[in-house]
Amino acid sequence: MTPRKLPMRNILRHPGRTASLTVLVAFLALSLFSGSVIVMSLMSGLRSLENRLGADLIVVPATSRGKIDPEKIYLQGTTGYYYMSASKLDEVRAMEGVVQASGQVFLASLRADCCSMPIQVIGFDPATDFTIRPWIGERMKTDLGKMEVAAGSRVNAGVNETIRIYGQPCLVAARLDESGTGLDTAVYCTMETMAELLSAAREMNHELKIDGDPAGVVSAIYVKTHPGEADRLAGEIRQTRSPKVTVIQTRTVTSDVERSLGGVSHTIAVLIICVWLLDLVLLTAAFLLLGGERRREFAVLRSLGMSRRDLAYLALKEAALISFFGGMNGIFLGLLILLPFSGLIEQALGLPYLRPGWPTMLALCAASLAAVCAAGPGAALLSARKLSRADIGTIMREGT
Amino acid sequence: MELAACGLAKRFRRNTGDANFLEAVHPVDLTMHSGEMMVLTGRSGSGKTTLLTMLAGLLPPSDGTAALDGKDLYSLSDAGLSRMRARHFAVIPQGASAVTSMTVMENILFPASLAGKDPPVRQAETLMERLGILKLRNVWPGELSGGELRRMSIVRALAAGPDFVFADEPTADLDDGNTALTLGILKETALEGSAVFVVTHDREAAAYADVLLRMDAGKLYKI
Numbered sequence A: 001m002t003p004r005k006l007p008m009r010n011i012l013r014h015p016g017r018t019a020s021l022t023v024l025v026a027f028l029a030l031s032l033f034s035g036s037v038i039v040m041s042l043m044s045g046l047r048s049l050e051n052r053l054g055a056d057l058i059v060v061p062a063t064s065r066g067k068i069d070p071e072k073i074y075l076q077g078t079t080g081y082y083y084m085s086a087s088k089l090d091e092v093r094a095m096e097g098v099v100q101a102s103g104q105v106f107l108a109s110l111r112a113d114c115c116s117m118p119i120q121v122i123g124f125d126p127a128t129d130f131t132i133r134p135w136i137g138e139r140m141k142t143d144l145g146k147m148e149v150a151a152g153s154r155v156n157a158g159v160n161e162t163i164r165i166y167g168q169p170c171l172v173a174a175r176l177d178e179s180g181t182g183l184d185t186a187v188y189c190t191m192e193t194m195a196e197l198l199s200a201a202r203e204m205n206h207e208l209k210i211d212g213d214p215a216g217v218v219s220a221i222y223v224k225t226h227p228g229e230a231d232r233l234a235g236e237i238r239q240t241r242s243p244k245v246t247v248i249q250t251r252t253v254t255s256d257v258e259r260s261l262g263g264v265s266h267t268i269a270v271l272i273i274c275v276w277l278l279d280l281v282l283l284t285a286a287f288l289l290l291g292g293e294r295r296r297e298f299a300v301l302r303s304l305g306m307s308r309r310d311l312a313y314l315a316l317k318e319a320a321l322i323s324f325f326g327g328m329n330g331i332f333l334g335l336l337i338l339l340p341f342s343g344l345i346e347q348a349l350g351l352p353y354l355r356p357g358w359p360t361m362l363a364l365c366a367a368s369l370a371a372v373c374a375a376g377p378g379a380a381l382l383s384a385r386k387l388s389r390a391d392i393g394t395i396m397r398e399g400t
Numbered sequence B: 001m002e003l004a005a006c007g008l009a010k011r012f013r014r015n016t017g018d019a020n021f022l023e024a025v026h027p028v029d030l031t032m033h034s035g036e037m038m039v040l041t042g043r044s045g046s047g048k049t050t051l052l053t054m055l056a057g058l059l060p061p062s063d064g065t066a067a068l069d070g071k072d073l074y075s076l077s078d079a080g081l082s083r084m085r086a087r088h089f090a091v092i093p094q095g096a097s098a099v100t101s102m103t104v105m106e107n108i109l110f111p112a113s114l115a116g117k118d119p120p121v122r123q124a125e126t127l128m129e130r131l132g133i134l135k136l137r138n139v140w141p142g143e144l145s146g147g148e149l150r151r152m153s154i155v156r157a158l159a160a161g162p163d164f165v166f167a168d169e170p171t172a173d174l175d176d177g178n179t180a181l182t183l184g185i186l187k188e189t190a191l192e193g194s195a196v197f198v199v200t201h202d203r204e205a206a207a208y209a210d211v212l213l214r215m216d217a218g219k220l221y222k223i
């Protein structure tokens, strides 16, 4: 046995002491790591939402507002369907201040076609689209052909597999990157394909009310405006009749999200600080308490020729090792909670949630571990100081 | 080598009735020489342990010096004194002194590794054999009796051949056979060139002493 190996030996020979300290340290790591992952996920969720939305205004039929909250489709992936005549699209496109306008058609698939839950089918017009194509383009070089779809990251179908939507076979031509929003549970196709799917859907589902030609409807119109014109145009579009429409200003959607995100991040930060303060106090007390039992042990080591510095080093190295174990455990626990339950977390928070990529996750692991490995020995400092300062002569005489 | 105490004294803060301090050790002049065995006796509470720990570099005195070959121990830095203690001193403390996270053999070899010496496995085994604890070499101290622990700390102190040995009642919990054996081993250690300082209540110890001392109420007398 050498002085260098002694810290590890002490840890292994005192499992009870080690376990209780490890638990306290693990809490530090767990709170810091999972807290920062959640905050970062929310931030990248918002950023991706802003990027994906891409439009300044979204126009949907007014009647749909009662049944379905369109904001929910983007934030949480609620599926729904509502239609209006495509003539509305031409009307909007002709307005002054509109840079671009493109229609999309929504359809909720039946369950069991491919997936355990109903998925949202979104038809878009490749010629005018500016919200979906930039995103699909990242993953797909060629355009979508007839009866081809691009699948969101949470749709359970691989490239070149065929899924059936209302009985119609569709080839999965691409899979999209995760966006952290409801868009991840959707598949995308061209208007041409969508018309086929709508006809099939109307055959099977009589509640689906489409007047006239399925090729002549849109569910939503995405509008890009000249800078500063969004408010005026929103008002102007709201004035139009047949049908009456609801206009969503995406800036209000994202700034709403941003506001609640700020609140949530703030709460999480306060929580982390509280957990840390409480835990550090507990940890310091635990080290002091456990140190009391070790006065004699340290005095003996001192009588054998160890210096105060050696003893302080011993105590701090033990604390550092325990912090490392505890930190690893806490982070592992954090991963166990965060990885499988990110869907639940998203639902609970009601905000777009996009987990950072693995390089960032690894960096967060390392940073949390480093913070804990500094905090643990920090909490042990007082106890280490007391133990190494103690007057050996006195302790040695304190009976057996 | 020699260790010279000059006016070495210890006062403890304590209410004794007539004063608010206790003169645990009155100024002591004393020199330990290599090859010499000193035996100190005296009543309980007379200050024996206090004197021993001051000589062994473990308790700073209130007054006076303890100098190893002319160098005052307590003028050294803590690191310097610790290094000196590790290299030259060995202590057999009065109470229990096992490091519980090390086996008996690891305890015994630990001081040598602190001093940066090779592990004295041979000497350790010989001493353990003589004191009848060789078969306990891989046992944890928590499983030992008081007498076995005492013998372990004796072997731990002597295995690496220290220049100075400070033994505080090393035979307190030993039977007659082991007492005689231990005193004999301490005497051999002195004959091999160490300076040995033994505090004991044992009457037989006087027979082994080169210098016999007695303490009474903090005052040291040569006999």
Ligand SMILES: Nc1ncnc2c1ncn2[C@@H]1O[C@H](COP(=O)(O)OP(=O)(O)OP(=O)(O)O)[C@@H](O)[C@H]1O
Pocket: A394, A397, B012, B013, B014, B022, B024, B042, B043, B044, B045, B046, B047, B048, B049, B050, B051, B094
């Ligand atoms: N740290 C201390 N503070 C106050 N008084 C102390 C302290 N250490 C020792 N004393 C007192 O000093 C006196 C001498 O103590 P010491 O331990 O040296 O006696 P001793 O001769 O070794 O006794 P024993 O034979 O019982 O071991 C005792 O009266 C003791 O109570």
Ligand SMILES: [Mg+2]
Pocket: B048, B049, B050, B094, B168
């Ligand atoms: Mg004593």
